[in-house]
Amino acid sequence: MQAFVMKELGEVGFAEKDKPDVGPNDARLRPTKGLVCTSDVHTVHGAIGERENLTLGHEMVGIVDAVGTEVEDFEAGDRVVVGAITPDWGSAAAQDGHSSQSNQALGGWKFANVKDGVFAEYVHVNEGDANLAHIPESVTDEEAAYVTDMMSTGFMGAENADIPVGGSVAVFAQGPVGLMATKGAALQGAGRIIAVETEPNRQELAREYGADDIVDFAEGDPVEQIMDLTDDEGVDSAIEALGRTETFEQCVKVTKPGGTISNVGYHGEGEYVNIPREEWGVGMAEKTINTGLCPGGRLRLQRLLRLLETERVDPTLMTSHEFPFEKTDEAFRLMETKEDDIIKPLINFE
Amino acid sequence: MQAFVMKELGEVGFAEKDKPDVGPNDARLRPTKGLVCTSDVHTVHGAIGERENLTLGHEMVGIVDAVGTEVEDFEAGDRVVVGAITPDWGSAAAQDGHSSQSNQALGGWKFANVKDGVFAEYVHVNEGDANLAHIPESVTDEEAAYVTDMMSTGFMGAENADIPVGGSVAVFAQGPVGLMATKGAALQGAGRIIAVETEPNRQELAREYGADDIVDFAEGDPVEQIMDLTDDEGVDSAIEALGRTETFEQCVKVTKPGGTISNVGYHGEGEYVNIPREEWGVGMAEKTINTGLCPGGRLRLQRLLRLLETERVDPTLMTSHEFPFEKTDEAFRLMETKEDDIIKPLINFE
């Protein structure tokens, strides 16, 4: 079968691979739609180290091709979505409420990390009953592709931010995850959402997803702008959706004492991420710092799909480009360069 | 000054009273708008026992008339809202996070309970700095009147229901508090909201505020209807907004194991409120039962006002009638009989 792979550090392309086997608890899918993620770009640039001919991609929906002997709730032909994160549900971390950390830090992240990803003709899924969900009839494949990562991760950013009803929140960066964090903040009852972003098309989408104010960091220090907007009080919650220590610092600075910083961004560089000592209240201002990796699992997927069914959110506003599977390399290059106002490129497998 | 009072059990009318004094931490207000609450009716019918010439009412906005020596943030002339619940913020219960229970069960509820209410020309407020909030310019008096109780109580119903993002929730009864619980569920990210109600005008408002499904209990057992709607799974959360043991039982029955029942309704009758033993999982199904009394306090008011500023909610859809202060008795009678499709009657003081 054909797979779109990272051939080695810095190099992508197509490769011929064997169709994956199916163990007793597993499932095998045939993708119909996929989305390219900036994480795929990070991976190719070395974020997780050397890999050889690793299939890329972790956001997809598809059709069940085969299931293992122990799988009860799915069968060949079912239209399903699989999470970007596919936890080991019996692991100690999962039993402790941290399924995305199963067996090791970030251990629930398997696709295009410790095993082949989803940009292939067939895809292996561990623990099928627990990691797949049926797609309701009224939900399209394209919509459903967004629950795998963008909605799950972005909404998690808002959930971890402990936003009180009517509270204020600042969301740093309005890429696809930041946009979904903005929407997530609206879904958590935020009273005021301040989106930090400089790109006009992303600013506009941020407003669509619920932002009340836009802070353009190109027009001055975002910390000052946010403190001005909040009469120097700061916000109840800040969400870091970029993954840079500068942005993280700004989050700590704009959060009021007793508030919460929710980190969603992937921090790829440097020995440290810095907490500004004074604004952190010399370690005593009760500014909680939460982090998370995209939640996976059937229940999570079902709940996010329900938000699509009842039309609480339209993630397809973020689909800026479409490509057939055989042109995944073009989608990937665009994601790498961020040219052409790209937000998310959709991959059509059929 | 004139006050609309409960003369004795079962009898209301106007009475002449002294303007209230102002202690060091207190404030005195002149009301501009008020709302009549079904609780006022309960009170007159004996819910809190005998009272003589007790001024009724607990929902109002107004102008500061005077403040005590220790009050720092408010002064005469300020346009303000005061919560229906005005806690003693130094009490043990408030220090424990339960300000509405200050000093005794329901102890934060003072207006028209342990002291005169707000349907009067002047109103006394304890702990002015902590229990008042300035009204933002863009928010009308009428809108602000809804944060005192309806929005605070209804949203609390949803907050206490621990609704997961994308979760399912059933809201029993769509009176003003139930309607705001429905809206609150939407603001908490519910994926599906099932509203139980039989009155067409309330059903329609429920849809406006976010209900996806309406269950009309006149058309059959609501438990069966909800189990049907959810493929016999039940809902993640159920909100009791009526105050009857039958409804409470239904809430326990439709909530899935591990889910939450949030009681908002005032239970006025009977020795017991009943938990159905089997559906409660013989005491082991992890169906949590939460209750609450309307949260008060400046911070709560500010956050709810923010939701009005950013137009996340329009509570004035519930204003079905208007009366001048001198006709408060007519408003009261209508609230008692529930005639004329009444939802909330607005009182204009000026």
Next chain:
Amino acid sequence: MQAFVMKELGEVGFAEKDKPDVGPNDARLRPTKGLVCTSDVHTVHGAIGERENLTLGHEMVGIVDAVGTEVEDFEAGDRVVVGAITPDWGSAAAQDGHSSQSNQALGGWKFANVKDGVFAEYVHVNEGDANLAHIPESVTDEEAAYVTDMMSTGFMGAENADIPVGGSVAVFAQGPVGLMATKGAALQGAGRIIAVETEPNRQELAREYGADDIVDFAEGDPVEQIMDLTDDEGVDSAIEALGRTETFEQCVKVTKPGGTISNVGYHGEGEYVNIPREEWGVGMAEKTINTGLCPGGRLRLQRLLRLLETERVDPTLMTSHEFPFEKTDEAFRLMETKEDDIIKPLINFE
């Protein structure tokens, strides 16, 4: 193999059964020590309905006899403990943090309920990697047998009671679960523990496990006694460890507004469990009612075993009798009659 079974409603005895098979994720154990539980008695008396030749028992430790192909962390010969509750870790309820409710209310409870229990020469365990734990060398089999249910359930009672550090708690009934709830309250930092019990030997054990005050309900209304002890304030938390509606009512009555009632007792009778309306604050006093079923799973077992390793608790004080496996019927009869000051009878399989 020999098994101690419920032959039919009301009748127990030994039966010959086949050695259980082992599926890919399963394990098979040979018990070494077991404990008889009052739940076994309830079962024989009809608590879960009719059963035929169902093997009884759910508290045991033993040696691994065989494991399925997918089991990685255990092998034949390992000394292990298995929880009384053996959840399906991939189920929606487990993904939601309610593993004991997997697939249905109380669905994690399989032994001597939906499949054969542990009083047999060989025992089948579902999801071996997730539901077994190795026993540390310094912990005896007898000690370890207590983590399966008594410690896990009793401590859960205290955890669900949300006891503040230095808070006050009343524990109703000092059977084995109540005693472990008392110990659990001490381990949660309770400042004052009031144990309700009338049997002298249980009162004495309660003191050993941390009770500061004993309320003997034979000497007067326990509610009055507890209100007297707390200057009419009531307690922060109350734990129901008996399973009667009268005791449950008393829990609600002695809990202060804003406090928590934690139900652990199995409620076996009546259509309803009653909440006293007035003391529940007419549905508004913020008295939370939590319930739970014994938590299972490898992580839980490991954490409880750690408390044995560091000698934070000695559960063997509760072992009042010992019997060889072939005399399990005598142990069972004693548990049924509660004669001879029985607390827990230990079964020796070898």
Next chain:
Amino acid sequence: MQAFVMKELGEVGFAEKDKPDVGPNDARLRPTKGLVCTSDVHTVHGAIGERENLTLGHEMVGIVDAVGTEVEDFEAGDRVVVGAITPDWGSAAAQDGHSSQSNQALGGWKFANVKDGVFAEYVHVNEGDANLAHIPESVTDEEAAYVTDMMSTGFMGAENADIPVGGSVAVFAQGPVGLMATKGAALQGAGRIIAVETEPNRQELAREYGADDIVDFAEGDPVEQIMDLTDDEGVDSAIEALGRTETFEQCVKVTKPGGTISNVGYHGEGEYVNIPREEWGVGMAEKTINTGLCPGGRLRLQRLLRLLETERVDPTLMTSHEFPFEKTDEAFRLMETKEDDIIKPLINFE
């Protein structure tokens, strides 16, 4: 009256001051016992900036000398304790559950910060009803002095660490706050407590307060030692009780994914406190970072006093020295140099 003051940066001594006035909500106390805190040393060395003739000290018990007109529960002659932190209970932060941050970061900390401290013949207390507590008869003044800060702060460190029952925790540094964090971890049900300390007398006290293992950082990298002790798993929770970025980093490193870092230490130096990027899981390992400032208030004091009444903890093991009030300078110097194995010096005012 005489007061022990910080005359200017770096210089302490006695000064004559006026007896403080008492506003309507206030109280005035005469101290009987006090304790010197390392924070006093930090203050004199410039931690909070320049101050002139600021009375030092924030840990004391005493007798009520006078109360304001609005104070209801205390009167002259009462034996009381006052928290080191005396929040403004009506403030937005207090209403939000963060009373120690009232009105600004660390705003509940008034003694020897924004007003005179407690090392004086008379002491002013804001909001007397809310910030004082009566001392039970069986509790000595010396014992009670420890609830003001050491027990409240140390236990908070453990509470913020979210230690599961039977969980593992590492406590970095065993000064008085660290020792109480160790004891607090035991009171939270920790299954294993690893105390990091190099001083033999503190190691010994740590064991008395519940430490199971001692890691001596003089004997090698504490991170390596803790990872060895935990089979490379790390701990569920780590408590930073020193206030250095190196220790904070170690806390992040030894905490397992999904675990919690609780910062209690005062961080006095540097622009940043550093989070080690990789061990923080590149911002995605769900390692929560909590911080806090000593909780104050009557309820907190009462609960901690209850732990003394029921003899759950003996804080007086930490009293290593005693001085009369007129020799507070000697106590202070010893606290500065940490000579003579000092832990806590007790000040006798009478």
